[in-house]
Amino acid sequence: MYMRTLQLFKLVLSFLLLIASNLMLMAQLSVSDQQKLDELMSKMTLEEKIGQLNQYTGDYEATGPIKQVGDKAEEIRQGKVGSMLNIKGTENTRILQEIAMQSRLKIPLLFGLDVVHGYYTTFPIPLGEAASWDLEAIEHSARIAATEAASGGVHWTFAPMVDIARDPRWGRVMEGAGEDTWLGAKIAAARVRGFQGKGLGSTDAVMACAKHFAAYGAAVGGRDYNSVDMSERMLRETYLPPFKACAEAGAATFMNSFNDLNGIPATGNAFLQREVLKGEWNFQGFVVSDWGSMGEMIAHGYCKDEKEAAMKSMIAGSDMDMESRVYTRELANLVKEGKVPMALIDEAVKRILTKKFEMGLFDDPFRFCDPEREKAVLHDAANRATARDIARKSIVLLKNDNQTLPIDLKSKDKNIKTIALIGPLAQSENDMLGFWSISWPDGDIVSQEEGIRTRLPEDVTLLVSKGCEINDKSKAGFDEAIAMAKKADIVILSIGEALDMSGEAKSKGHIRLPGVQEELAQAIYGTGKPVVVILNAGRPLVFNWVADNMPAILYTWWLGSEAGNAIADVVFGDYNPSGKLPMTFPRDEGQIPLYYNYFSTGRPAGGDNDTQYRSAYIDMPLSPKFPFGYGLSYTTFEYSGLKLSSKTMTENETLQITFQLKNAGNLAGEEVVQLYLKDCFGSVVRPVKELKDFQKLMLQPGESKTIAFDIDKEKLSFYNNDLKWVAEPGEFELMIGSSSADIRLKDKFELK
Numbered sequence: 001m002y003m004r005t006l007q008l009f010k011l012v013l014s015f016l017l018l019i020a021s022n023l024m025l026m027a028q029l030s031v032s033d034q035q036k037l038d039e040l041m042s043k044m045t046l047e048e049k050i051g052q053l054n055q056y057t058g059d060y061e062a063t064g065p066i067k068q069v070g071d072k073a074e075e076i077r078q079g080k081v082g083s084m085l086n087i088k089g090t091e092n093t094r095i096l097q098e099i100a101m102q103s104r105l106k107i108p109l110l111f112g113l114d115v116v117h118g119y120y121t122t123f124p125i126p127l128g129e130a131a132s133w134d135l136e137a138i139e140h141s142a143r144i145a146a147t148e149a150a151s152g153g154v155h156w157t158f159a160p161m162v163d164i165a166r167d168p169r170w171g172r173v174m175e176g177a178g179e180d181t182w183l184g185a186k187i188a189a190a191r192v193r194g195f196q197g198k199g200l201g202s203t204d205a206v207m208a209c210a211k212h213f214a215a216y217g218a219a220v221g222g223r224d225y226n227s228v229d230m231s232e233r234m235l236r237e238t239y240l241p242p243f244k245a246c247a248e249a250g251a252a253t254f255m256n257s258f259n260d261l262n263g264i265p266a267t268g269n270a271f272l273q274r275e276v277l278k279g280e281w282n283f284q285g286f287v288v289s290d291w292g293s294m295g296e297m298i299a300h301g302y303c304k305d306e307k308e309a310a311m312k313s314m315i316a317g318s319d320m321d322m323e324s325r326v327y328t329r330e331l332a333n334l335v336k337e338g339k340v341p342m343a344l345i346d347e348a349v350k351r352i353l354t355k356k357f358e359m360g361l362f363d364d365p366f367r368f369c370d371p372e373r374e375k376a377v378l379h380d381a382a383n384r385a386t387a388r389d390i391a392r393k394s395i396v397l398l399k400n401d402n403q404t405l406p407i408d409l410k411s412k413d414k415n416i417k418t419i420a421l422i423g424p425l426a427q428s429e430n431d432m433l434g435f436w437s438i439s440w441p442d443g444d445i446v447s448q449e450e451g452i453r454t455r456l457p458e459d460v461t462l463l464v465s466k467g468c469e470i471n472d473k474s475k476a477g478f479d480e481a482i483a484m485a486k487k488a489d490i491v492i493l494s495i496g497e498a499l500d501m502s503g504e505a506k507s508k509g510h511i512r513l514p515g516v517q518e519e520l521a522q523a524i525y526g527t528g529k530p531v532v533v534i535l536n537a538g539r540p541l542v543f544n545w546v547a548d549n550m551p552a553i554l555y556t557w558w559l560g561s562e563a564g565n566a567i568a569d570v571v572f573g574d575y576n577p578s579g580k581l582p583m584t585f586p587r588d589e590g591q592i593p594l595y596y597n598y599f600s601t602g603r604p605a606g607g608d609n610d611t612q613y614r615s616a617y618i619d620m621p622l623s624p625k626f627p628f629g630y631g632l633s634y635t636t637f638e639y640s641g642l643k644l645s646s647k648t649m650t651e652n653e654t655l656q657i658t659f660q661l662k663n664a665g666n667l668a669g670e671e672v673v674q675l676y677l678k679d680c681f682g683s684v685v686r687p688v689k690e691l692k693d694f695q696k697l698m699l700q701p702g703e704s705k706t707i708a709f710d711i712d713k714e715k716l717s718f719y720n721n722d723l724k725w726v727a728e729p730g731e732f733e734l735m736i737g738s739s740s741a742d743i744r745l746k747d748k749f750e751l752k
């Protein structure tokens with residue numbers, strides 16, 4: 001009885017919410033646009049309404065002129081398509097928009113594309129950009145990507161990807177901001193602000209799409225598309241905040257995900273889409289399914305056929321069908337049979353049309369199709385300069401024994417006259433772009449050879465040898481590489497992954513250096529020459545031999561169009577590296593998932609050797625190879641003088657903490673100071689530490705600065721067992737560090 005009353009209550013509540021959200025949707029538009037929307041809705045047939053919910057791909061004809069889009073052109077003409085993806089360029093988008101203008105009601109198409117890390121100018125992969133911990137730079141990179149994409153007729157990017165990812169076997173870690181919720185939420189909002197600029201309607205803004213809603217990053221075993229099962233507390237505390245940050249930043253759209261969550265596929269998940277997103281967060285935009293994810297609910301065993309898939313998707317709040325085609329085939333019948341209320345269709349259509357109005361497409365469907373603007377924007381040299389800047393900020397210095405880096409070409413002691421650049425990624429261009437780059441036009445990519453060669457004075461010789469392929473067993477190239485290394489004063493060894501080794505559907509059981517690259521590293525090391533390793537990859541790799549033996553290592557991810565220049569800037573000391581890892585680097589796949597903010601256990605290990613009946617491994621250390629937040633600089637920083645404004649605070653008070661940061665070295669440099677908190681005793685078990693703030697700042701040699709952080713109730717709060725967001729009275733530990741494992745200052749305080 002209780003259950004039935006509850007269900008009834010929920011049903012009535014969701015209906016009221018629906019009416020309220022309809023009213024609010026209308027409230028976003030100007031009065032005249034509202035009238036136009038109303039009028040339009042009243043003229044639309046059911047088929048035309050369903051057409052707005054339908055999105056087709058351009059069959060990858062995005063890169064060339066559209067010769068034919070087959071039946072799709074006819075469907076567009078009949079008003080059966082609301083949006084196309086994978087079409088770009090003013091010429092191509094104009095062709096299709098013209099066809100849409102031949103339809104009865106002339107409703108413009110929306111063009112969507114995966115502008116994940118750049119459009120014409122490719123920026124570092126998002127995980128790399130996250131390593132910059134530079135929110136302004138990240139926003140700027142999204143701003144440029146949006147400006148370029150919008151100039152090329154694109155209205156909508158399927159980004160940012162804001163999935164928290166704790167498992168580097170999952171290839172899609174490259175698309176997100178890493179493992180941390182707090183940092184991830186800040187970066188998510190920065191990217192939305194960057195994409196949407198001054199707001200929808202500007203011709204340099206594209207609609208953002210927060211994806212993949214939700215918990216896709218927690219796929220079991222790091223296997224793409226796999227199931228997710230987690231407590232609602234974990235979901236709300238760890239996985240949802242970056243999405244919420246996107247909604248709050250005004251993201252126009254959300255994309256759901258391929259995974260099931262606790263048994264319900266995300267695409268058919270009313271809890272996620274109706275209750276949380278459109279209900280609690282009052283999200284006014286629309287939700288697009290992931291590619292084919294409505295139809296995939298059949299393979300999930302959640303729907304017996306396409307009809308059920310369409311019904312469950314619509315009821316759950318998925319507004320637009322990307323490429324499943326189940327809405328276009330089944331929704332009309334479902335409405336006629338009374339299985340899907342017309343109000344739901346109307347709501348979804350209104351959400352989509354509202355965005356078309358906001359984008360100004362009803363005023364001028366071709367406003368993003370100006371070839372002159374396209375040419376000017378795409379060839380703006382400032383975009384390349386920004387790409388170079390964010391690329392060098394994304395590089396993480398993992399190791400620098402004997403001050404091997406920067407390579408000082410002026411040093412009389414070192415007297416460097418010959419450099420050997422070795423490795424399968426030394427000359428590569430496309431691999432610098434990374435998995436989600438829109439490789440058009442290729443050719444304008446600065447390889448590492450080019451970047452380094454441009455930087456060298458005439459009296460320094462650069463020898464280049466591949467040594468081996470990225471993923472091949474042949475060692476035939478070793479001899480030449482070794483011979484070159486022997487002739488050189490220093491070797492730069494560029495190794496890692498090819499662009500298609502991390503990304504969608506690129507899950508791996510082993511995340512080691514592919515092919516014979518580790519053997520190549522050993523052979524080069526054997527020459528006795530100093531070696532600087534450049535590690536190019538889309539995910540944290542396991543490379544213990546290299547890490548233990550090579551004196552200097554730069555983790556450079558895939559840095560985009562300006563990769564070679566950015567790497568040269570860091571290698572030769574024109575830029576002092578400042579990146580910090582946004583994900584933990586394990587020593588062994590067996591440690592995965594490994595992340596810094598794990599829960600306190602009843603038998604914590606006191607260290608890597610403390611394994612006796614401890615929460616540890618008896619065959620491998622517990623500690624990571626490189627921890628979250630880690631990254632070196634060519635200078636060193638000293639932390640001192642921690643002061644708390646008080647040792648106690650109440651819920652309504654803010655505690656201020658201050659300390660001094662000093663650049664104790666000889667070079668100017670940036671440090672990312674990190675604030676971690678631990679709730680010592682909670683009504684539910686709490687993590688050993690959690691990032692709650694950071695600042696990135698530049699200090700001149702010898703300079704000291706006073707740094708201040710505020711601690712308020714929000715930073716102390718968490719979801720308790722009743723899923724209430726609360727701060728509980730008690731003791732908190734405060735840790736200030738240069739990484740999650742390099743805590744320099746500590747204290748405790750109490751919340752009264």
Ligand code: BGC
Binds near residue numbers: 085114291504
């Ligand atoms: C991916 C999405 C992407 C979509 C469109 C899907 O396979 O999961 O992230 O936006 O394709 O390309």
